[in-house]
Structures are given as structure tokens and as C-alpha cells.
Amino acid sequence: MLVVQKYGGSSVADKEKILNVANKIKKRVENGEKIVVIVSAMGKTTDELINIAKSISKKPHPREMDMLLTTGEQISIALLSIALNEIGIKAKSFNAFQVNILTTHDFTKARIKNINSKKILKELEKNSVVIIAGFQGITEDGDLTTLGRGGSDTSAVAIAAKLNTSCEIYSDVDGVYTCDPKIVPNAKKLKYITYDDMLELSSLGAKVLHSRAVELAKKYNVKLYCASSFVEKEGTWVVSKLPEWMEEPVVTGATVEKNQIKITINDLPEDNKILKKIFDVLSENKINIDMISLFTYNNAFHLSFSVLNDLKETIEDSIKSVAPNLKFSYQGTFDKVSIVGVGMKSSPGVASRFFEVLSKNDIIPELVTTSEIKISVLVTKNKSEILLKKLAEEFDLGS
Amino acid sequence: MLVVQKYGGSSVADKEKILNVANKIKKRVENGEKIVVIVSAMGKTTDELINIAKSISKKPHPREMDMLLTTGEQISIALLSIALNEIGIKAKSFNAFQVNILTTHDFTKARIKNINSKKILKELEKNSVVIIAGFQGITEDGDLTTLGRGGSDTSAVAIAAKLNTSCEIYSDVDGVYTCDPKIVPNAKKLKYITYDDMLELSSLGAKVLHSRAVELAKKYNVKLYCASSFVEKEGTWVVSKLPEWMEEPVVTGATVEKNQIKITINDLPEDNKILKKIFDVLSENKINIDMISLFTYNNAFHLSFSVLNDLKETIEDSIKSVAPNLKFSYQGTFDKVSIVGVGMKSSPGVASRFFEVLSKNDIIPELVTTSEIKISVLVTKNKSEILLKKLAEEFDLGS
Numbered sequence: 176m177l178v179v180q181k182y183g184g185s186s187v188a189d190k191e192k193i194l195n196v197a198n199k200i201k202k203r204v205e206n207g208e209k210i211v212v213i214v215s216a217m218g219k220t221t222d223e224l225i226n227i228a229k230s231i232s233k234k235p236h237p238r239e240m241d242m243l244l245t246t247g248e249q250i251s252i253a254l255l256s257i258a259l260n261e262i263g264i265k266a267k268s269f270n271a272f273q274v275n276i277l278t279t280h281d282f283t284k285a286r287i288k289n290i291n292s293k294k295i296l297k298e299l300e301k302n303s304v305v306i307i308a309g310f311q312g313i314t315e316d317g318d319l320t321t322l323g324r325g326g327s328d329t330s331a332v333a334i335a336a337k338l339n340t341s342c343e344i345y346s347d348v349d350g351v352y353t354c355d356p357k358i359v360p361n362a363k364k365l366k367y368i369t370y371d372d373m374l375e376l377s378s379l380g381a382k383v384l385h386s387r388a389v390e391l392a393k394k395y396n397v398k399l400y401c402a403s404s405f406v407e408k409e410g411t412w413v414v415s416k417l418p419e420w421m422e423e424p425v426v427t428g429a430t431v432e433k434n435q436i437k438i439t440i441n442d443l444p445e446d447n448k449i450l451k452k453i454f455d456v457l458s459e460n461k462i463n464i465d466m467i468s469l470f471t472y473n474n475a476f477h478l479s480f481s482v483l484n485d486l487k488e489t490i491e492d493s494i495k496s497v498a499p500n501l502k503f504s505y506q507g508t509f510d511k512v513s514i515v516g517v518g519m520k521s522s523p524g525v526a527s528r529f530f531e532v533l534s535k536n537d538i539i540p541e542l543v544t545t546s547e548i549k550i551s552v553l554v555t556k557n558k559s560e561i562l563l564k565k566l567a568e569e570f571d572l573g574s
Numbered sequence: 575m576l577v578v579q580k581y582g583g584s585s586v587a588d589k590e591k592i593l594n595v596a597n598k599i600k601k602r603v604e605n606g607e608k609i610v611v612i613v614s615a616m617g618k619t620t621d622e623l624i625n626i627a628k629s630i631s632k633k634p635h636p637r638e639m640d641m642l643l644t645t646g647e648q649i650s651i652a653l654l655s656i657a658l659n660e661i662g663i664k665a666k667s668f669n670a671f672q673v674n675i676l677t678t679h680d681f682t683k684a685r686i687k688n689i690n691s692k693k694i695l696k697e698l699e700k701n702s703v704v705i706i707a708g709f710q711g712i713t714e715d716g717d718l719t720t721l722g723r724g725g726s727d728t729s730a731v732a733i734a735a736k737l738n739t740s741c742e743i744y745s746d747v748d749g750v751y752t753c754d755p756k757i758v759p760n761a762k763k764l765k766y767i768t769y770d771d772m773l774e775l776s777s778l779g780a781k782v783l784h785s786r787a788v789e790l791a792k793k794y795n796v797k798l799y800c801a802s803s804f805v806e807k808e809g810t811w812v813v814s815k816l817p818e819w820m821e822e823p824v825v826t827g828a829t830v831e832k833n834q835i836k837i838t839i840n841d842l843p844e845d846n847k848i849l850k851k852i853f854d855v856l857s858e859n860k861i862n863i864d865m866i867s868l869f870t871y872n873n874a875f876h877l878s879f880s881v882l883n884d885l886k887e888t889i890e891d892s893i894k895s896v897a898p899n900l901k902f903s904y905q906g907t908f909d910k911v912s913i914v915g916v917g918m919k920s921s922p923g924v925a926s927r928f929f930e931v932l933s934k935n936d937i938i939p940e941l942v943t944t945s946e947i948k949i950s951v952l953v954t955k956n957k958s959e960i961l962l963k964k965l966a967e968e969f970d971l972g973s
Binding site: 190193194224227228230231232235236238239240242243245246249250252253254256257258260261266267268270272273317318319 | 589592593623626627629630631634635637638639641642644645648649651652653655656657659660665666667669671672716717718
């Protein structure tokens with residue numbers, strides 16, 4: 176039985192935690208399993224390296240930045256391997272380049288192109304635990320790259336896909352919950368969740384695993400298991416379909432995303448070109464638009480949208496550069512509350528139940544967007560947590 | 575004009591020092607020179623990495639230790655490259671594996687087998703400063719290795735040899751002095767010193783450059799220049815022969831090596847086998863024997879020798895395991911004072927002047943060894959510094 180395990184930065188933050196991980200691996204090896212381990216940099220190492228680079232250059236050269244940052248993971252793999260060998264488990268650590276994790280040339284945000292599994296399989300045959308640095312890659316020219324934040328999850332899933340096995344992701348979070356337990360104390364931990372729901376539950380998922388890794392797992396149908404490396408509690412399986420014996424919930428989870436900005440532009444000429452120009456200039460200035468609402472009234476367009484980053488001046492300047500005389504309002508800050516569930520597709524009436532919760536609680540929806548498996552609403556900040564609680568009640572997300 | 579420069583750990587210990595090195599390189603580049611830079615790990619990084627590894631395992635796995643330690647140099651090269659690019663100098667950093675510094679498989683003390691200079695030359699043609707991690711290597715199997723303590727000097731000299739150019743070694747020491755200026759305040763800085771004298775002056779040289787690097791420089795006739803990275807002072811050239819216009823001194827320098835142990839074994843049977851056995855067992859137990867004196871008296875051997883490491887029990891146990899009933903005395907600790915000079919070969923009477931200094935100052939020689947270019951004497955600790963001063967006077971080592 177072969178399994179890929181990934182341990183996040185908090186799981187290897189110090190000597191004691193590294194030994195804890197080594198002992199967890201030891202148990203599995205003694206159980207007859209073959210293990211490939213992917214490790215992140217220890218604790219805050221990556222942040223510390225970024226800080227020193229930024230103290231030398233405001234915009235450090237990307238190639239050299241990757242040269243710098245890959246050291247974080249290299250330190251972790253070496254120390255974990257030292258720990259495993261110390262407790263009598265044969266282990267060998269490898270940088271990404273040593274197992275040919277080939278990536279694009281996009282320094283600081285490279286994408287994996289291919290992995291040569293030969294060396295990994297050869298070492299596994301020798302009954303070694305194979306420890307591989309997450310987050311790293313190498314280009315065809317032999318330059319070191321990194322996969323961007325959360326890249327170690329992506330490394331782990333890509334290796335699991337290549338080895339045709341499942342992938343266990345260990346962190347300081349013990350699984351995926353229906354809602355944030357800090358807001359909804361009786362939020363349920365999910366035993367299973369689909370890739371699609373996990374992707375939509377991004378604000379919950381981000382703490383557990385990176386959405387890029389979930390996309391990759393979905394693409395190659397890699398079963399993911401998320402659990403805590405500190406406590407022995409059952410975690411959450413992320414899979415393509417829930418097991419047949421499980422009744423599919425209508426709504427899988429609900430989330431709050433904080434600090435959204437709302438922009439409204441009234442009385443736009445009824446001309447599609449102006450909309451394209453506005454969105455183009457915002458995109459050029461790296462403003463991430465999230466929810467969009469457009470309606471026609473009195474032979475004019477009225478446009479509202481929300482953005483994630485609070486860059487008032489950039490947004491104003493961008494819009495004015497396209498159409499200097501527009502009536503323009505900038506309102507911050509709101510929260511976005513969403514419910515997500517693949518089950519919504521086959522259950523009519525979810526939207527009406529959603530809006531009933533809003534109206535019953537006198538919460539005004541500032542913006543609304545819907546997809547097949549998600550409904551999101553922008554509300555004033557002081558209403559978001561109560562809305563989450565009420566939605567959790569309505570859709571049975573508590574235990 | 576192509577030159578190889580090496581900056582030691584203290585020269586890149588923090589952000590300010592890295593920027594200082596970058597500016598020094600910038601001046602040379604603007605002067606039209608092509609530069610290959612070899613860098614050590616920042617300040618105490620290597621020691622810190624060793625400490626964390628040793629906290630996990632008393633005897634960390636050597637392959638994994640090298641995986642760990644190579645990160646120190648990788649951080650330095652990345653930061654120096656970021657600094658150079660920041661001040662407008664094109665630079666690219668490389669780990670040893672990226673420029674094919676091929677070594678033996680002896681983890682933690684690998685030896686360089688070959689360097690492929692193609693990539694270095696290609697980057698130099700593009701007018702990039704080429705920054706290479708010192709201390710590192712890679713085996714034919716793709717495992718990372720390190721060259722042992724002081725290995726960065728060896729990397730620099732090997733690369734200079736391959737590129738057929740000279741090598742500048744920058745550290746916090748501004749050159750090679752005739753004696754330790756802390757003991758002999760008017761000690762002269764040498765403008766030139768031969769490889770042979772430099773190798774013999776190990777205790778002076780060790781602070782400036784590693785003897786392995788000097789051996790390599792001698793073998794490939796690489797001119798070395800040692801200077802400070804902090805002050806603009808002329809340093810010392812290490813060369814095969816002094817320039818013709820320079821009068822060769824009889825004695826180039828004098829040194830004190832502290833903390834030597836003296837062992838005496840009396841009344842050994844006059845049998846060569848017992849000597850071989852004693853030296854074999856000491857060597858097996860990694861006792862480094864330095865000076866040896868043997869004399870025959872009353873049909874018996876009387877043996878004295880000095881060792882560098884204070885391992886009384888190991889030494890006693892070793893000798894007793896060979897010959898349990900030997901008369902054995904363990905005396906510590908002494909200092910070793912030496913004078914060195916290639917010029918001694920052609921100047922008779924140096925030994926007699928040396929012993930005259932001893933007798934004039936009532937200093938008893940406990941052990942004496944001589945070579946063609948060196949005379950060493952073991953004396954009691956409280957006499958070593960005065961002896962050094964008197965030797966400096968006698969052989970004109972002050973300014």
C-alpha cells in the first residue's frame with residue numbers, strides 16, 4: 176500500500192513537531208505501508224526569507240527569489256529525514272530537481288509540467304521513506320522555481336496523481352467544517368466533501384488546502400484526506416462523489432468572506448463598449464472583481480460590483496481614465512455570505528429559502544450572485560455573522 | 575579580464591554587508607571586469623543548522639546533513655544576486671549542482687572531481703556576474719554533498735583553476751602577517767608569500783584561507799589574493815615564487831599553536847613492532863599525532879609525542895590496549911612555536927639562531943621537530959608568547 180502524505184509548515188515548525196511527524200510516519204511504515212512525504216518550510220521560514228529579501232530590494236529579482244525561497248523546504252526535508260533515520264526508519268530526502276519536478280519558467284508562480292516518478296519508485300523499492308520538498312520545481316534550463324503560496328499542496332497532489340494513489344494532507348486544522356466553528360460553534364465536521372463543493376467553499380478550504388491542489392486532485396481523481404497532524408481525530412475526505420450510502424445534503428457548507436468593497440456606477444450609456452473598457456482597465460490594474468450586478472433603467476445601465484482589495488485610489492483612477500464624468504460611488508466595507516452544495520442542483524427552492532432567511536432577519540442584500548451550486552450575498556458587516564448562524568439553522572449545518 | 579572572488583561568511587553576515595559586497599563587485603564590473611563570485615553561508619548560519627540537526631540526532635545521517643547544510647550557501651547567493659540586480663548589475667546565482675561541480679560520495683567531506691565550466695562561461699558571455707554557492711557539490715548519482723569546513727575556499731580555487739584565472743579571497747582578515755599581531759604588535763603584513771610557506775604557516779593561514787585551498791592553488795598554480803572585504807587595504811598575494819625584485823627573507827613568519835598535549839612512554843622494548851602498534855591504535859581512535867621524538871637509551875626506546883586533541887582517556891586506553899604494562903606519562907598542556915620560511919633551505923645557521931633564542935631566554939624545548947622550511951618547538955604555555963616575540967626580533971619579522 177503506497178500513500179502520499181503532506182505536512183504543512185505548522186506541522187514541522189520545530190524540533191519537537193518534526194519528531195512527532197517522524198513518529199507518525201514510523202507507525203505507518205511498521206504497518207507495512209510505503210510512504211512518500213511532501214513537506215513545507217518550517218513555520219514562518221518563508222515569511223522570514225521574504226522579509227530579508229525585501230529589505231534588500233523592494234522588488235527582488237523573481238529568479239533569485241525562488242533560489243532563496245526553495246531553501247525553506249530543503250531544510251525541512253533534511254531535518255525530517257535526519258529524525259526518521261534517528262528513530263530507525265530508512266529515509267532519503269530529495270529536492271524537487273532531484274526527482275525531476277519539471278515546471279514552467281514562471282518564477283514565483285510556476286506550474287508543474289511533468290514529474291518523472293522513476294527515482295521515487297526506485298527509492299520506494301529499497302524500502303526507503305521518500306521525502307520530497309514541496310513548493311519547488313525546476314525548469315528545463317535547470318533554474319529553480321517555486322509554485323506560489325500553497326504550492327506544497329499542489330506538489331503533493333501532483334506526485335500522488337503520478338503515483339496513482341491517494342494523498343493525505345496534514346496541517347493544524349483537523350478537517351473541513353460546514354461553517355467556521357468560531358462563528359457557528361456547533362458547525363459539523365464533514366466526513367466527505369466533493370471536489371466541487373470544496374472549490375466553492377474556498378474561504379473554508381483555504382485554511383485546509385489550496386484550491387489549486389483541489390483542482391488538480393479533481394482533474395486526476397486523486398482522493399484527498401485532510402486531518403490534523405497534532406490530534407488523532409478523523410479528518411475529511413475530498414472526493415469526486417460522496418459514497419453511495421451517504422445522503423447528499425442540499426447545502427454542504429456556508430462561509431463568510433470579510434472585507435469586500437462595493438462600487439456602484441449609475442447612468443452609464445447603454446453601450447456595451449463602456450462596460451468592456453471599465454473591466455479591462457480594472458483588470459490591467461490587477462483589481463479582482465468578484466460579484467457583478469447590472470440592470471437597465473431609464474435607458475441607462477446601472478452597474479454594481481464588489482472587489483476584494485481595498486485600493487480605492489487605483490479603482491477611482493482606473494474608472495476615471497475610461498470615462499471621466501461618470502457618477503461613481505465607492506462603498507466599503509461589506510461581507511460576503513455564501514451557501515454551497517452540489518445538492519442544490521437537484522433541490523429546487525434553495526434560493527427562496529435563502530432569501531426568506533434574509534427577509535426574516537431584516538438583512539438587505541446589497542449584491543447577489545448565484546451559480547449552480549452556490550448562492551452568495553453581500554451584506555453590511557454587522558449582519559454577516561448572524562446571517563451565517565441563521566443559514567446554518569435553516570440548512571441543517573449544525574450538529 | 576576575468577577574476578574569481580570569494581567572500582567568506584563574515585563578509586555577507588547581514589543585509590548591510592551583502593550590499594557592501596554588491597557595491598564592491600559593481601565597481602569592478604564598471605571597470606570592465608568579468609566576475610565570478612563564490613559565497614559562503616551568512617555569518618553563523620552553518621553552525622545554527624548543525625545545532626538544530628544535532629538536537630534531533632546525535633549523529634545525523636551524513637547525506638541528510640549535507641542536504642541541510644547546502645541551504646546556507648544557497649541563501650547567500652540568492653541574496654547577493656538580489657542585491658546586485660537591485661543596484662543595476664546583472665547577476666545570476668547558481669548552486670554547485672547547476673554548474674556541475676562534481677564531487678566524490680564522501681558526504682560532509684567530499685572532494686571535487688571535476689567542474690564543467692560551460693555554463694559559467696555562457697553566463698559570463700551574457701555579461702552577467704556569475705554567483706556560485708561555495709562549499710557545495712553534487713555526486714554522479716545526483717546527491718548533494720559538502721566539501722567540509724573551509725570548503726568555500728576550495729570551491730573558489732577549483733573554479734579559478736578551471737577558468738585559468740586568479741582568485742581573490744575576501745574575509746574579515748586583511749592579509750597574512752609574519753606573526754599574530756595580537757602577540758607581536760609590530761608584526762609585518764606580507765605583500766607576497768609562497769604556497770609552501772603559507773601551508774606551513776597553517777595556524778596563521780587558517781584564519782585567512784583553508785590549507786586545502788592553498789594546496790589546490792599550488793597544484794594548479796592559481797594566484798591567490800587575500801584581503802579584507804571591509805577595509806580598502808592592500809592584502810597578501812599567495813604565489814608559487816616571490817617576485818624577482820623581492821629579497822627572499824630567511825624566515826617568512828612565526829606562529830604559536832596553543833593547547834598541545836605531550837605523551838611520554840619510557841622503556842619500550844627495542845622492537846619496531848610496538849611503535850607501529852601504538853601509532854596504529856592511536857590513528858584508529860582518531861588521535862592526531864603531531865610532533866614525535868624517539869631516542870634509544872639503555873637498550874630501550876623512549877618515545878614522546880604531541881597530540882592536538884585533549885582526549886586523555888582515549889589515549890590512555892589506546893596505549894594500554896596494546897601494551898598494558900608500559901610506563902606512561904600524560905602531560906598537558908603546552909604550546910607549539912614555529913618559524914617558517916622557504917628561505918631557510920638556502921640559509922645555514924637558522925637552527926642555531928633559533929636555539930640561541932631559546933637558551934638566552936631560559937626556555938626549555940620539550941619537543942623539537944624540523945623540516946626543510948620549518949622549525950617547531952614545544953614549550954610550556956607561559957613561555958610561548960615571549961618566545962614568539964624574541965623570534966620575531968631575531969628574524970626581522972617586525973616592521
